[in-house]
Amino acid sequence: MEKKTPLYDCHVAAHGKIVPFAGYLLPVQYETGVIAEHMAVRQKAGLFDVSHMGELIICGRDALKNLQMLLTNDFKGMADGQARYSPMCCENGGIVDDLIVYRIEEEAYLIVVNASNKDKDYDWMKEHMGGEAKILDISERVAQIALQGPRSHDILCRIAGKEDIPEKYYYGKFHADIQGTDCLISRTGYTGEDGYEIYLGADRAEEMWNLLLESGREEGLIPCGLGCRDTLRLEAAMPLYGHEMDENITPLEAGLPFAVKMKKDDFIGKNAILEKGEPSRKRVGLKVTGRGIIREQAEIFAGDRSIGFSTSGTHCPYLGYPAAMAMLEMPYTQPGTAVKALVRGRMIDAEVVALPFYKRAK
Amino acid sequence: MDLKELKYTKSHEWVKETDDGCLEIGLTDYAQKQLGDLVFVNLPMEGDEVAAGEPFADVESVKAVSDVYSPVTGVVDAVNEELLDAPELINESPYEAWLIRVKDAGEREELMTAKEYEDFVENEG
Numbered sequence: 001m002e003k004k005t006p007l008y009d010c011h012v013a014a015h016g017k018i019v020p021f022a023g024y025l026l027p028v029q030y031e032t033g034v035i036a037e038h039m040a041v042r043q044k045a046g047l048f049d050v051s052h053m054g055e056l057i058i059c060g061r062d063a064l065k066n067l068q069m070l071l072t073n074d075f076k077g078m079a080d081g082q083a084r085y086s087p088m089c090c091e092n093g094g095i096v097d098d099l100i101v102y103r104i105e106e107e108a109y110l111i112v113v114n115a116s117n118k119d120k121d122y123d124w125m126k127e128h129m130g131g132e133a134k135i136l137d138i139s140e141r142v143a144q145i146a147l148q149g150p151r152s153h154d155i156l157c158r159i160a161g162k163e164d165i166p167e168k169y170y171y172g173k174f175h176a177d178i179q180g181t182d183c184l185i186s187r188t189g190y191t192g193e194d195g196y197e198i199y200l201g202a203d204r205a206e207e208m209w210n211l212l213l214e215s216g217r218e219e220g221l222i223p224c225g226l227g228c229r230d231t232l233r234l235e236a237a238m239p240l241y242g243h244e245m246d247e248n249i250t251p252l253e254a255g256l257p258f259a260v261k262m263k264k265d266d267f268i269g270k271n272a273i274l275e276k277g278e279p280s281r282k283r284v285g286l287k288v289t290g291r292g293i294i295r296e297q298a299e300i301f302a303g304d305r306s307i308g309f310s311t312s313g314t315h316c317p318y319l320g321y322p323a324a325m326a327m328l329e330m331p332y333t334q335p336g337t338a339v340k341a342l343v344r345g346r347m348i349d350a351e352v353v354a355l356p357f358y359k360r361a362k
Numbered sequence: 363m364d365l366k367e368l369k370y371t372k373s374h375e376w377v378k379e380t381d382d383g384c385l386e387i388g389l390t391d392y393a394q395k396q397l398g399d400l401v402f403v404n405l406p407m408e409g410d411e412v413a414a415g416e417p418f419a420d421v422e423s424v425k426a427v428s429d430v431y432s433p434v435t436g437v438v439d440a441v442n443e444e445l446l447d448a449p450e451l452i453n454e455s456p457y458e459a460w461l462i463r464v465k466d467a468g469e470r471e472e473l474m475t476a477k478e479y480e481d482f483v484e485n486e487g
Contacts, residue, residue, distance in 0.1 A: 034424040035399040227398070227425055293402050293422050315401035315424055322402070344420070344427070 005051035006143045006205035014223055022115035024052040027225040034227035038317040041191050041232055044220030045149035047212055048229055050197070051205065054118030054139045059108035062131030067101060067109060070125055070268060072251055074261040078103040083170045083188055086259050087251040088121065089269025093276060094247035095254065097121050098239065100188065102172050110184070112144075114241045128268060143205035147212060147221075148195030148232075150360075155216040156196055160185065165196075181208060190229065192236025192358055228317075235316045237285060237325065237356035243296055243312045244283055244325055250276065253327065255283040255355070281308060282333045285357055286341070288322040290349030294341040300326050301340045301347070307332045310341060316357060323357050324350070363457045370479035373431045376457065377473060384439050385467050386460040387432065389421070392483050394456045398423040400449040405441045405461060412436055412462070414469045419461055421449065433471040436464035 002020045011018060016027025026049065029037060040046045058066060067075045073086035082103050088096045097117040102110040113121045122137050129135060147156060156165055164176035164185060172186035184199040200208055213221060230240075239245055244254050250273055251260045262270065288294060294313040299306055313324025324341070332339065337352040368376045374393035378386040394400070402422040412418040417429035418438075440463040445451055451459040474482060 028425070029398060033399045035401075038424075231424055291402075292404065293427070295427070315422070317399075317401075317424065 005049055006202040007049040007051060007145075007209050010206055010209050011049065011223075016223070016225060019226070021226055022052055024115060026052060027223075029225040029227045030223055032222055034225070034231065035317045037222065037224040038228040038231050040220060040222050041149045041193055041224060041228065042318045043150065045147065045151040045155055045195075045216055045222075046191075046224035046228070047209070047216070047221055048146040048148065048224050049144075049209070050146050051143040051202070052115035053144050054113040054115055054121065054137070055142045055144075055199070056111040056113060056118075056122060056125070057104075057108065057136040057138060058111060058125070058129075058133055059136075060131075060133035061107060062133040063107050063109055065131060066125075066129050066133045068264060068267065070128060071099075071101070072260040072267055072269065073101075074264055075101060075103070075109075079171075080105055081166070081172045081174055083172055083186060085170075087245070087254070087256055088124070089251065089267070089273070090247055091268060091272060092247075093250040093269045093272035095241070095245040095249060095251060096124055096247065098241055098245060098256075102174075102184070102186070104174055117241060141202055143200055143202045143208075145198045145200075145205070145209060145212065146189055146191075146195065147198065147216075148189045148191040148224075149193050149221075151216070151219040151221070152193070152195040155212070155219050155221055156185070158215045159211060169194075178208065179211060183208075190238055191232040192238070192356065193232075193360055230312075231314050231317055234312055234314055234323065234325070235318055235356070235358035237358075239283070239325075240312060244327075249327065250279065253279045253281055253283065279330065281327050281329050283311070283355075284326055284328050284333045285353045285355040286310065286313070286324040286326050286339065286350040287353045287357070288324070288348060288350050289338075290347075292343055292346065292348040293322040294324040294343055294348055294350060298324075298341040298343050300328060300350075301342065302332050302337070307339070319357055323353075325355070328352070365457065366476045368457070368476065369433075369473035370476070370482075371431065371433045371471060371473060372482065375431060375433060377433055378460070380463070383465075385434055385436070385464045387418075387430075387462055387464065388460045389430065389452055389456055390479070391456045394453050397421060397428060398425060400452050403445045403449045403452070403461070405443075405446065406438050408438055408441060410438045412438060412464060414471050421452065430461060432464070433473060434464055434467045435469040436467040439463045439465040
């Protein structure tokens, strides 16, 4: 039985098309439709319920030491409120999950994980932790609302003080105040646009959702579903666990070397990654040059040779053409390489292109 | 278009008999709403054979791909090429946006009247 987020009633009232996703009932789209919702986020602003995401806390004297061992990125020297993205690897170098770590204070960290992996992550971390540190799962008590798009800042300024709005990307303000509600406001997102993710108590979620929608109405803010969350992240080439990453794909293959600090003393998976050396395959972008849409798990060919598979793909509403991400053998990863995808018994022509497909103008 | 003059399938296609004895096939309003924003249509070629109960085209929304089934056996007389560049026409006016026209229609699936289809959709939803 799927769970409901604290905003479930709001989605139903707004005629959201509700689907099961990662154990939750969430709107895949509203009556506006995926394309209009996608365009709203690129051009104005969109509001997402992402309360399904998991929130874990690691705290104690050895909290940092444990993060350093559990995760591939380096968390030394972070400021309070600062956020950092990281894969978490298995011993074999494959990826358990990808997540974001916020430093709350020196000995306490908030970790935001994928909903579908939350229990697995908790168990994995707990099993591999040592010293003086404990882990808590606070997911049930926390709601998360993402405000995304170029007008997000102006909308948030209407209801929050300047001192409570983070100025820099990948920074958050803990205990920010939005009209009397205690929140974490973080300048992060999963759309390729400027925007914020607001974490707050589940009991205040409905009030906050309505307040944000009301405050953003003049700016063109609309509620958005999971459908455009996926098309937006694909245009921005942001990887999604279970597609671009899984326990058989290393972070280097997934194109995440920036988040793997091989100079760190040790972390789980480091030896395996070292032993594998230069990866033999890599995540690339594919732009469809023929007719059709390449979705996930299509076999990719160069001539007659099978060279990999697609990991996600769709029609990109803002760019106006279909695109996919794929895991291809290294010799075929140069932009400009012509490939074909086998889709429903038909070959679709495509070309390897540099990622991301879409990058917002600064 | 008078929806009462059309016949309907359980897989949510509509069928219109033309004056020259051909059959035009399209997707119902219910179907396009379920599919969402359409972004790609793959149609057969003129002269291709279609078979009753078999898929003859696929339509893709942002989220997924779906088959379109032919309610009759016959030969494709014409395809609506306008849809290849503008699949959103199916969303905008589903009863104008025919996909193919079939001639030499032979075997036919059992089709529903407008009233029957209305009841069918109601029960399905």
